[in-house]
Amino acid sequence: MKHVEANNVRDEELDLLLDELFRTYGYDFTNYARASLKRRVNRLMIIDRFPSFAELLYRLRQDPAYLPRIVEELTVNVTEMFRDPTMFKTLREQVLPVLATHPFIRIWHAGCATGEEVYSMAILLEEANLLHKSLLYATDLNPSAIENIRKGVFPLSEMKQYSENYILSGGKNEFSKYYTAKYNWAKFDDRLKSKMIISTHNLVSDRSFNEFVLIFCRNVLIYFDRHLQDKVLDLFDESLEKLGFLVLGSKENIRFSGIARKFKQLENKERIWRKVM
Amino acid sequence: MAESDVSKYRMVVIGGSAGSLDVILRIVSEARQLTHVAFVIIVHRSKSADSILADLLSTQTPLLVKEVEDKESIMPGIVYIAPPDYHLLLENERTFSLDASEKINYSRPSIDVTFESAADIFGPALVGIVLSGANADGALGLSAIAAAGGYTIVQEPVTAEVDFMPRQAINMTRVDAILEGEEIGGFLEVLLKKA
Numbered sequence: 001m002k003h004v005e006a007n008n009v010r011d012e013e014l015d016l017l018l019d020e021l022f023r024t025y026g027y028d029f030t031n032y033a034r035a036s037l038k039r040r041v042n043r044l045m046i047i048d049r050f051p052s053f054a055e056l057l058y059r060l061r062q063d064p065a066y067l068p069r070i071v072e073e074l075t076v077n078v079t080e081m082f083r084d085p086t087m088f089k090t091l092r093e094q095v096l097p098v099l100a101t102h103p104f105i106r107i108w109h110a111g112c113a114t115g116e117e118v119y120s121m122a123i124l125l126e127e128a129n130l131l132h133k134s135l136l137y138a139t140d141l142n143p144s145a146i147e148n149i150r151k152g153v154f155p156l157s158e159m160k161q162y163s164e165n166y167i168l169s170g171g172k173n174e175f176s177k178y179y180t181a182k183y184n185w186a187k188f189d190d191r192l193k194s195k196m197i198i199s200t201h202n203l204v205s206d207r208s209f210n211e212f213v214l215i216f217c218r219n220v221l222i223y224f225d226r227h228l229q230d231k232v233l234d235l236f237d238e239s240l241e242k243l244g245f246l247v248l249g250s251k252e253n254i255r256f257s258g259i260a261r262k263f264k265q266l267e268n269k270e271r272i273w274r275k276v277m
Numbered sequence: 278m279a280e281s282d283v284s285k286y287r288m289v290v291i292g293g294s295a296g297s298l299d300v301i302l303r304i305v306s307e308a309r310q311l312t313h314v315a316f317v318i319i320v321h322r323s324k325s326a327d328s329i330l331a332d333l334l335s336t337q338t339p340l341l342v343k344e345v346e347d348k349e350s351i352m353p354g355i356v357y358i359a360p361p362d363y364h365l366l367l368e369n370e371r372t373f374s375l376d377a378s379e380k381i382n383y384s385r386p387s388i389d390v391t392f393e394s395a396a397d398i399f400g401p402a403l404v405g406i407v408l409s410g411a412n413a414d415g416a417l418g419l420s421a422i423a424a425a426g427g428y429t430i431v432q433e434p435v436t437a438e439v440d441f442m443p444r445q446a447i448n449m450t451r452v453d454a455i456l457e458g459e460e461i462g463g464f465l466e467v468l469l470k471k472a
């Protein structure tokens with residue numbers, strides 16, 4: 001019988017860490033879903049080989065250069081291109097035709113991680129011949145994640161999956177025409193990036209910075225508790241023009257939030273809402 | 278039902294992979310009386326198989342069957358299914374949460390992840406069951422359940438369509454009961470009915 005090392009972070013310890021991150025560095029994770037945060041801390045302790053929680057806390061206090069690493073590892077950056085292909089198909093069929101009637105299309109990708117979602121959207125816009133009049137604001141809390149958006153480079157090993165997703169999303173082209181393969185990487189065409197504005201933005205502490213016709217925030221709210229979700233959804237409401245669209249992750253909902261009554265979900269049950277009031 | 282008539286158990290987590298579907302259907306259909314516990318089912322399956330599992334299970338039981346949404350409430354008498362491509366966690370005794378982080382044991386949802394989280398929250402009030410499968414997922418999670426004082430059940434490997442997963446679980450944990458697939462439902466009824 002094997003024994004499992006039970007080195008799991010305790011609630012009080014997690015509080016200490018969150019407190020330190022907030023007081024010293026201004027990162028506020030206190031209203032994040034705790035089950036997930038705990039797993040992230042446990043994982044960090046294993047991969048960075050901290051023998052105890054105290055060592056982790058000590059490192060953070062002594063070495064500010066370690067902060068980006070903690071922020072990066074506490075948050076989950078897993079993403080893919082054309083994630084939930086049928087949602088992108090709905091965007092093509094029901095949302096882009098509406099956007100096409102606008103003289104100018106401003107889109108916000110909040111919590112877009114390493115940029116796969118933004119590049120997917122840029123491809124959609126280009127295929128609908130709308131990219132020239134669009135601006136895509138790509139923001140995330142994590143500075144190293146958004147650095148990757150500037151590079152426009154993704155693992156070549158993922159392209160098979162992404163190309164399948166692309167086709168399921170209603171894509172008609174050869175997906176490989178959008179990138180050049182180099183070693184193990186796929187470098188996406190710079191013209192897709194030409195309409196992106198890339199910046200850090202913290203949904204907890206930063207404010208609305210523009211008005212958009214379409215906001216994406218997918219698989220970010222699941223890491224927040226209900227209270228913080230409400231607050232962030234208010235921020236989106238504030239940042240969305242009337243009749244604009246809000247897109248969430250496939251298991252996220254605005255049903256329990258204060259903004260629910262102002263929004264109407266598209267009929268096919270994809271996680272796309274339209275601001276009707 | 279008076280408090281003292283029911284056992285201390287409040288949640289049953291069931292993990293299965295290849296070859297587990299029939300056993301799961303059977304357990305759920307036999308659990309129809311067990312309205313004082315929440316059932317949570319984690320099965321490995323492809324992303325595209327989306328709501329089929331919930332539909333299938335619904336045909337077997339009068340209990341409500343739901344694929345879990347973000348921050349869904351945990352209620353007794355409901356059969357919850359982990360959604361494809363997310364790990365299913367418990368925030369506290371009342372609330373689930375979802376997590377789209379890295380796969381564990383090549384799986385998302387991972388059985389280990391949910392078992393460990395549920396053990397953390399429900400401790401001795403939890404029953405964990407590992408069924409047929411070709412993956413080692415579930416073994417660590419089941420030992421976490423045992424360590425937290427919960428009750429552990431593994432499908433008798435000989436009766437499992439794929440015996441690797443139950444064998445792994447048995448190797449790693451002092452299991453409370455090793456049962457044939459067909460027996461599990463009836464056993465649960467006894468275990469969960471009386472104090």
Ligand SMILES: C[S@@+](CC[C@H](N)C(=O)[O-])C[C@H]1O[C@@H](n2cnc3c(N)ncnc32)[C@H](O)[C@@H]1O
Nearest residue numbers: 075076079111113141142202203204218219220
């Ligand atoms: C799982 S990724 C989602 C990526 C993409 N939207 C998708 O659905 O594939 C979650 C992202 O949210 C970011 N995030 C977490 N907390 C945030 C906050 N307070 N403000 C902005 N971004 C945040 C993380 O850095 C991470 O990149």
